[in-house]
Amino acid sequence: MVSLSPPSSAIATAEASAAASSRATPSRSLRLPAWLEVAKPRLIPLLLATTLGGMAVSADPVDAATIACTLVGGTFSAAAAGILNCLWEEELDGRMARTSRRALPSGRLERRWALLLAALLTVTAVLVLVIGVNPLAASLALLGLCSYVLLYTALLKPRTPQNIVIGGVAGAIPPLVGAAAASGQLGWSSWWLFALVMVWTPAHFWALALLLREDYRAVGIPMLPVVKGVATTGRAIQGYARATALLSLAGVLALPGGGLLYGLLVLPFNARLLQLSGNLALDPHDADRARALFRWSILYLFGICLLLLLARLPLAEALQLPPSALPARLPTLAP
Numbered sequence: 001m002v003s004l005s006p007p008s009s010a011i012a013t014a015e016a017s018a019a020a021s022s023r024a025t026p027s028r029s030l031r032l033p034a035w036l037e038v039a040k041p042r043l044i045p046l047l048l049a050t051t052l053g054g055m056a057v058s059a060d061p062v063d064a065a066t067i068a069c070t071l072v073g074g075t076f077s078a079a080a081a082g083i084l085n086c087l088w089e090e091e092l093d094g095r096m097a098r099t100s101r102r103a104l105p106s107g108r109l110e111r112r113w114a115l116l117l118a119a120l121l122t123v124t125a126v127l128v129l130v131i132g133v134n135p136l137a138a139s140l141a142l143l144g145l146c147s148y149v150l151l152y153t154a155l156l157k158p159r160t161p162q163n164i165v166i167g168g169v170a171g172a173i174p175p176l177v178g179a180a181a182a183s184g185q186l187g188w189s190s191w192w193l194f195a196l197v198m199v200w201t202p203a204h205f206w207a208l209a210l211l212l213r214e215d216y217r218a219v220g221i222p223m224l225p226v227v228k229g230v231a232t233t234g235r236a237i238q239g240y241a242r243a244t245a246l247l248s249l250a251g252v253l254a255l256p257g258g259g260l261l262y263g264l265l266v267l268p269f270n271a272r273l274l275q276l277s278g279n280l281a282l283d284p285h286d287a288d289r290a291r292a293l294f295r296w297s298i299l300y301l302f303g304i305c306l307l308l309l310l311a312r313l314p315l316a317e318a319l320q321l322p323p324s325a326l327p328a329r330l331p332t333l334a335p
Contacts, residue, residue, distance in 0.1 A: 034103035034108040034109035035103075035109060035113070035114075035117060037102065037103045037109075038082065038083045038086040038102075038103050038104065038109060038114055038117075039078075039079035039080075039082045039083055039117075039121075040078075040079070040082030040083075040085070040086075041079070043078065043082060044074075044075055044078045044079065046298065046301060046302065047074065047078050047171070047174050048071055048074055048075065048078075048174070049301070049302050049305040049306075050171075050172075050174040050175050050178070050193070050197055050301065050305055051070060051071065051074050051174040051175065051177055051178040051181075052067075052071075052178060052305060052308075052309060053175055053178065053193055053304065053305035053308045053309070054174065054175030054176060054177060054178025054179040054180075054181075054182070054190050054193055055067070055070075055178040055179065055181060055182040056178075056255070056305075056308035056309050056311070056312050057175075057179065057189040057190060057192070057193055057251075057254050057255055057256070057308060058178075058179050058182035058183045058187070058189070058190065058256070059183070059256035060182050060183040062181070062182045065132065066132070066133055066181055066182070067181075068132075069128055069129065069131075069132025069133050069181075070129070070132075070133050070137065070177065070178065070181040072128050072132075073125045073126075073128040073129035073132070073133065073137070073138070073141060074125070074141060074174065074177060075125075076121045076122075076124050076125035076128065077121070077122065077125040077126075077129075077141045077142070077144065077145050079121050080117075080118045080119075080121035080122040080125060080145060081144070081145045081148045081149055081170075083114050083115075083117055083118040083121070084118050084145075084149045084153075085148065085149060085153050086102065086103070086104050086114065087104065087111060087114055087115060087118070088149065088153050088154060089153065090104040090105055090111070091105075092219055092221075093105045095218075095219050096215055096218065096219055097215075098212075098215055122142075122145065125138075125141060125142075126138050126141070126142060129141055129181075133180075133181045134180065134181065134184050136180040136184060136185070136186075137177050137180040137181045140173055140176050140177045140180055141173075141177050143173060144170055144173035144174065144177070147167070147169055147170040147173065148167075148170035148171075151166070151167055151169070151170065152164075152166075152167030152168075152170050153167075157221065158220075158221060158222070159222070160222060161222045161223060161224040161226070161227040161228060162224075163222075163223075164201055164202055164205045164206070164209075164224075165201070165202050168197070168198050168201035168202065168205075169198065171197060171201055172194045172195075172197035172198045172201070173194070174197075175190055175193035175194050175197060176190055176191075176194055178190075179193075188254070189254035189255070189256075192247075192250050192251070192254040193251075193254070193308075195247060196244065196247050196248060196250075196251075196304070197301070199240060199243045199244045199247055200240075200244045200297065200300070200301060202236065202237070202240045203237045203238075203240040203241045203244060203277060203293070203297060204294065204297035204298070204301075206223075206224055206225070206233050206236060206237050206240075207237060207280065207290045207291075207293040207294035207297060208290075208294050209223040209224060209225050209226075209233070210225050210230060210233060210234075210280075210284060210287075210290040211287055211290050211291060211294070213225040213226055213230070224236065230284045230285055231284055233284060234280050234281040234282075234283075234284030235281055237277055237280060237281065237284075237293070238277045238278060238280070238281040241273050241274060241276075241277035241293075242274065242277075244270075244273065244300075245270035245273055245274055248266055248269075248270060248304060249263065249266070249270075251263070251266065251304075251307075251308065255308065255311050255312070256312075257311065257312065258310070258311030258312055258313070259311065261310070261311050262307050262308065262310075262311040265307050265310075266304065266307055269300055269303050269304065269307075272296060272300075273296065273297070273300055276289070276292055276293040276296050277293055279292075279293075280293050
């Protein structure tokens with residue numbers, strides 16, 4: 001989030017990853033200081049990557065100071081969202097064996113200190129973005145934080161199996177923050193990347209939900225595998241993976257330069273995503289297949305953002321579609 005509300009998906013992503021690794025090697029897992037643990041630092045790199053992706057699809061050059069302020073503000077905003085999420089779910093975490101040893105339910109960190117830290121991080125993030133970037137980027141970052149904590153965590157997660165589909169908007173806001181930081185407005189290419197992260201989120205998170213479905217069932221969280229079953233979830237994951245692969249190809253047009261290079265390099269990423277989602281749909285009870293897709297989905301989004309950045313290198317920008325192939329100018333949102 002450089003709006004950085006940990007993408008429902010992005011957030012879910014890291015939570016799943018942390019959960020899986022802590023289960024596999026509990027004795028070797030590194031315990032972070034309580035104040036850092038509640039900030040969920042494992043989630044932040046993917047959010048920052050999509051923020052940089054949002055900058056890459058903007059035609060405007062970005063100076064180093066703006067990039068630095070955007071990433072710092074995004075980091076603080078994402079950390080604040082993670083802490084507020086931990087505060088909201090403290091009682092729920094305490095009822096789950098997997099999460100009962102987290103900083104708040106275990107008593108290693110008091111609620112008042114966590115709340116104070118979240119407030120300080122939020123204020124600092126907004127100040128850094130307003131002063132060092134622009135008000136639009138700051139507003140989007142705050143919107144991402146609120147949508148993650150209020151829309152996804154508080155409203156949707158405990159009520160509907162479509163929580164991650166709708167709540168995924170929180171994790172899709174960082175590209176908008178990046179685009180706003182680069183150009184001060186939101187063009188159609190930034191909305192393309194927003195839509196791509198939205199569509200990517202369900203396949204990514206439901207693969208994790210398959211692994212943790214009994215945990216969710218035990219505490220009454222209506223994740224899709226709990227409510228609709230494993231087979232339905234496998235088919236839904238495959239559908240969203242196909243939509244993700246198809247939508248990713250629009251990056252050829254979304255990039256101001258280097259689109260052809262991006263289009264060629266994204267093909268193997270999509271091929272692997274479709275292969276793993278297809279394998280999972282054939283046997284959604286196979287934990288190894290779900291785990292493989294979950295891990296690849298994280299690498300996939302990192303890879304997309306890397307390709308967007310590579311496409312903006314001078315040599316890559318020589319591979320550019322003619323102006324006649326680009327869409328007509330679309331309305332933009334400016335402060």
